[in-house]
Amino acid sequence: MRIDITNKEKTLHQIRSGLKWLTSEYKDICLDFKSVPDKRWEKLWERALLIEDMERWIRKFHDFKDCIWGEFKCPKLQFMICDKCTK
Numbered sequence: 082m083r084i085d086i087t088n089k090e091k092t093l094h095q096i097r098s099g100l101k102w103l104t105s106e107y108k109d110i111c112l113d114f115k116s117v118p119d120k121r122w123e124k125l126w127e128r129a130l131l132i133e134d135m136e137r138w139i140r141k142f143h144d145f146k147d148c149i150w151g152e153f154k155c156p157k158l159q160f161m162i163c164d165k166c167t168k
């Protein structure tokens with residue numbers, strides 16, 4: 082994934098699709114977590130850390146204070162909840 086933090090909309094979009102991916106991947110893994118290969122777990126955590134960093138960057142760099150989903154809020158069952166929604 083190419084990350085260009087100077088582009089706010091693009092970064093937001095990448096964070097949103099990352100969150101969607103994490104949520105569905107995690108759901109999928111939970112269905113049969115005993116047979117999930119380590120590689121798949123690793124990828125999940127790697128992605129989660131990246132999304133966390135990107136959220137931190139966008140808040141710092143663009144002084145972004147809203148929910149990642151804008152006027153909406155993070156869905157309750159989302160894999161990770163953004164900083165705004167955890168407050």
Ligand SMILES: [Zn+2]
Nearest residue numbers: 148155163166
């Ligand atoms: Zn949120």
